[in-house]
Amino acid sequence: MTRLKALLARRFGAQDDTWPLIARLLRENLPKHKVDYAKAFLCMALVAASTAASAWIMRDVIDEIFVAKNLTALWWVSGFVAAAFLVKGFASYGQAAILARVGNAVTAEVQNRVYARSLRQGLGAFDDRSAGAELTMLLVRQAAAARSAIEMVLVSFGRDLAMLIGLVGVMVLQNPRLSLLVLVIAPPIIIGVSRMVRRMKRLAADEIGMVAHVIALAQETGAGLRAIKAFGAEPRMEAQMGEAVEATRLQADRIARLQARTSPIMETLGGFAVALAILYGGWSVIVRGESSGGFFAFITALLMAYEPAKRLSRLHLQIESQMAGVRGLYAALDAPLALADKPGAPALRATAGRVEFEDVWFSYGDKPALRGLSFVAEPGETTALVGLSGGGKSTALALIERFYDPDQGALRIDGQDLREVSQASVREALAYVAQDSFLFDASLRENIALGRPPGAPQASMAEIEEAARAANAHDFVTALPGGYEAMAGTGGGKLSGGQRQRIAIARAMLRDAPILLLDEATSALDAESEAKIQEAMARLMKGRTALVVAHRLSTIRSADRILVLDQGRLAESGRHAELLARGGLYARFHRLQFGEDAKNLTAAP
Numbered sequence: 001m002t003r004l005k006a007l008l009a010r011r012f013g014a015q016d017d018t019w020p021l022i023a024r025l026l027r028e029n030l031p032k033h034k035v036d037y038a039k040a041f042l043c044m045a046l047v048a049a050s051t052a053a054s055a056w057i058m059r060d061v062i063d064e065i066f067v068a069k070n071l072t073a074l075w076w077v078s079g080f081v082a083a084a085f086l087v088k089g090f091a092s093y094g095q096a097a098i099l100a101r102v103g104n105a106v107t108a109e110v111q112n113r114v115y116a117r118s119l120r121q122g123l124g125a126f127d128d129r130s131a132g133a134e135l136t137m138l139l140v141r142q143a144a145a146a147r148s149a150i151e152m153v154l155v156s157f158g159r160d161l162a163m164l165i166g167l168v169g170v171m172v173l174q175n176p177r178l179s180l181l182v183l184v185i186a187p188p189i190i191i192g193v194s195r196m197v198r199r200m201k202r203l204a205a206d207e208i209g210m211v212a213h214v215i216a217l218a219q220e221t222g223a224g225l226r227a228i229k230a231f232g233a234e235p236r237m238e239a240q241m242g243e244a245v246e247a248t249r250l251q252a253d254r255i256a257r258l259q260a261r262t263s264p265i266m267e268t269l270g271g272f273a274v275a276l277a278i279l280y281g282g283w284s285v286i287v288r289g290e291s292s293g294g295f296f297a298f299i300t301a302l303l304m305a306y307e308p309a310k311r312l313s314r315l316h317l318q319i320e321s322q323m324a325g326v327r328g329l330y331a332a333l334d335a336p337l338a339l340a341d342k343p344g345a346p347a348l349r350a351t352a353g354r355v356e357f358e359d360v361w362f363s364y365g366d367k368p369a370l371r372g373l374s375f376v377a378e379p380g381e382t383t384a385l386v387g388l389s390g391g392g393k394s395t396a397l398a399l400i401e402r403f404y405d406p407d408q409g410a411l412r413i414d415g416q417d418l419r420e421v422s423q424a425s426v427r428e429a430l431a432y433v434a435q436d437s438f439l440f441d442a443s444l445r446e447n448i449a450l451g452r453p454p455g456a457p458q459a460s461m462a463e464i465e466e467a468a469r470a471a472n473a474h475d476f477v478t479a480l481p482g483g484y485e486a487m488a489g490t491g492g493g494k495l496s497g498g499q500r501q502r503i504a505i506a507r508a509m510l511r512d513a514p515i516l517l518l519d520e521a522t523s524a525l526d527a528e529s530e531a532k533i534q535e536a537m538a539r540l541m542k543g544r545t546a547l548v549v550a551h552r553l554s555t556i557r558s559a560d561r562i563l564v565l566d567q568g569r570l571a572e573s574g575r576h577a578e579l580l581a582r583g584g585l586y587a588r589f590h591r592l593q594f595g596e597d598a599k600n601l602t603a604a605p
Contacts, residue, residue, distance in 0.1 A: 018319070021326055025150050032109070033102045037154070040098040044159035046091035050084040052166030055301035057081060059174065063293030095159065103147045110143040114332060121338055141211060142332075145325025152322070156315045160308040167305035174298040178284075203255050207324070210248040217241050255321060339405060341422045348421040350429035351414055352379035353514030353545035355400060360409035362395060362568075369395040371568040372409070377561075379514070382546040384556035386589065387565035393549040396565075397517050400547065402426045413515070428453040431511040431540075435520035437504030439492030444477055445484040447492075447503055451510030459510055470539050471506035472532040473499070498533065505536045516546040553590055562586065 030037055057080055064073035171179040221228065221237055228237055284290045355377040362370040370392045377383040385393040398404055399411055402423050411418050418426055431451070439447050448467055449459045459467075464484065468474040476499055480486040492500040508516065518537065534555070550556045557576045564572040564579070564586045571585050579586035 017327070018323055021323065021330060022149060022153055022319070024330070025146060025326065026153065029106050029109075029150060033105065036098050036102045040095050040102070040154070041158045043091040043095035043098065044155070045162060047088050047095065047159055048162035048166050050088035050091070051163050051304060052170055052301070053084045054081065054088075055167055055170045055297060055304050057084070057297075058300040059291070059293035059297035061293070062296045063291060067292060095155075099151055099154070103151055106150060107143050107147045110146050110329065114143060114329065117333055117335075121335070142325035142329040145322040146329055149319055149322045149326055152315060152318055156312055160311045160315075163308045164305055164312065167301045167308070170301040171298050171305070174294045174301070175284075175290075178298060203251060203258065207248065207251045207255060210244065210251055214241070214244045214248055217244055258317065339402070339423065342420065345420060345422045347425035348413060348416055348418070348429055350425075350514050353429070354379050354412075354414050355383075355515060355545060355547065356410075356412045356415075357396070357399075358410045358412070360399065360406045360411055362399060362404065362407050369568050370399075370406075373565070373568065373570055374409075375563055375570060375573065377545050377547050379545050380543055381560035382541055382548060382556075382558070384548045384550055384559035384562045385565060386550060386553065386556065386562060386586065387571070389551075390567075391565040392568040393565055394519055395568075397432075397519055397547065397549060400515070400517060401430060401432065424454075429513055430515045430517060431508035431513040431544075432517045433501070433504045433508050433519070433537075433540075436497070437492070437500050439488040439495070439500055439503060441490045442488060443482075443485045444480075444488055444503060447488055448484075448506045448510060451507035453511070463510065464506075467506040467509035468503075470509050471502045471536040473502035473506050473536075476502070501533050502536060505533065505540055509540055514544060516541055516544045518546065518548045518550075520549055520551065553586075553593055564589075 057077060060073060060077050064070045065077060168179070217237070217240060221241075228234060284295065357373050357375050360370050360373045361368075373392065373396065375383070385396060387393055395404075399406060400413075400418075402418050405419050413426070413429065440450070445461070445464055448464045451467070452459045461484075465474060468477055468484075477484055477486070486494075488494055488500075488503070492503070495503065518541075548556055548559065553576075556562060559576070561573060562576060562579055563570055564584075566585060572579055572582065574582070580590060581587075
């Protein structure tokens with residue numbers, strides 16, 4: 001059996017996973033829509049039966065009407081033909097409408113599965129690729145590929161194959177010898193098409209990557225439009241997009257040409273088959289006196305069988321054009337979660353909010369980020385992380401949020417190793433404000449309300465306003481047209497940087513979590529905005545375990561403990577005055593920032 005499968009795979013150009021993946025698609029989707037699919041198959045059977053009947057009746061059209069001149073036969077044959085085409089018309093409509101409805105449902109179900117799976121993936125799964133472009137490809141192109149593959153198989157086997165079998169049956173019943181002669185043409189068609197399938201797989205896989213590149217460039221343009229215009233980079237981006245679009249166009253042309261090559265094969269061999277049938281059939285009627293009606297019924301069935309035969313000959317090519325998308329879809333759905341909870345992992349019991357790093361090592365691939373980091377952030381205190389860019393500060397916060405797990409060592413909250421508890425419960429114990437806080441394209445009220453953890457009671461309007469006041473956001477919000485119902489825009493683009501930060505702080509206020517993470521929350525703000533945000537953050541940090549990442553040392557002078565990270569290691573720790581007195585790395589940073597060592601501003605610390 002294995003040898004037979006391998007032989008068939010080589011002969012028809014199929015990868016070993018093509019038909020197993022098709023079987024999986026059908027197994028996952030047919031049971032959910034079995035009633036609709038049964039209706040569609042019934043419609044396809046009616047289309048096939050009416051088509052075969054139309055060919056069969058040609059014998060009576062010739063023999064009874066044109067040869068015997070039977071007036072009674074004229075009426076019933078005409079009525080039969082009209083009824084056959086009426087049935088075929090309504091059945092074709094039913095098949096198309098049902099398959100379209102089910103296809104839309106299948107696409108929606110696949111998109112929901114892919115999106116849910118992508119959300120559950122850890123950040124590590126997207127470190128080396130464009131998450132937005134990949135997700136767009138999965139939701140748009142590859143979900144559609146799954147639908148197309150299912151429809152191709154069902155229509156081909158439910159309608160085209162049934163129609164071909166019915167018409168071949170008519171041919172065999174009318175003239176067995178001539179049918180055998182004509183069917184000799186089939187093997188060359190199969191051999192010719194099978195050679196194209198192997199190339200189609202390569203072309204389709206390459207096209208998927210090219211389309212993903214176009215999407216990635218479009219997303220990059222949208223995100224960096226201001227920088228593109230500021231630096232006059234429009235010609236460069238136009239050139240990049242032009243090259244990507246042209247490469248995709250050329251690849252699509254290659255695929256179209258390859259699919260179109262079945263036409264000359266079918267037309268040429270089909271023409272030979274019809275010519276041979278006419279030659280032999282005409283000779284049989286003229287010399288041997290066989291029925292003219294039988295010959296015309298045979299020719300009619302042969303001509304009508306041409307289209308379903310051509311569609312079936314293209315089936316493998318068309319399926320392979322979609323299989324690259326189906327493979328990518330299942331690769332995403334079957335990919336193990338980059339970060340998964342242990343089976344039955346309990347919820348984190350965060351009470352005081354004590355955070356402890358114990359000899360933590362972590363790398364992004366082969367790039368070390370933390371090297372044996374150990375420290376404790378005590379409850380109710382502010383712990384600041386400072387150091388050069390790439391020193392490991394933001395990585396430390398990402399580990400606390402359990403976006404990643406340490407490679408070595410342990411990270412605990414209130415004595416509980418984060419690897420032993422559920423990710424959702426860890427994040428419920430945290431509030432996070434980033435350097436450029438992301439807001440959803442929703443109302444300001446909805447953006448603030450997102451601070452309430454999933455499953456918790458929905459925040460009331462009074463609670464939202466109270467959080468906004470504490471974040472120094474209420475005044476500017478109420479001054480906007482629409483107030484709390486004003487839209488933030490994509491990423492918060494309708495607000496200034498300081499306004500976005502205050503909405504983010506209000507969201508964190510509503511979270512009311514025991515642990516607060518602030519990542520460069522006041523960088524790149526004007527003095528007035530920074531003052532308001534510093535005031536809001538002081539309220540937010542009160543009574544909480546606060547971990548603050550900052551490049552601007554002026555923002556963390558009052559921190560209870562300052563940790564100086566250097567290349568993933570803890571270089572120094574202490575309070576502001578203590579670290580200055582030591583004259584170490586922190587004192588060096590301080591002199592550089594405040595101009596006390598101006599002659600060395602360009603030197604590496």
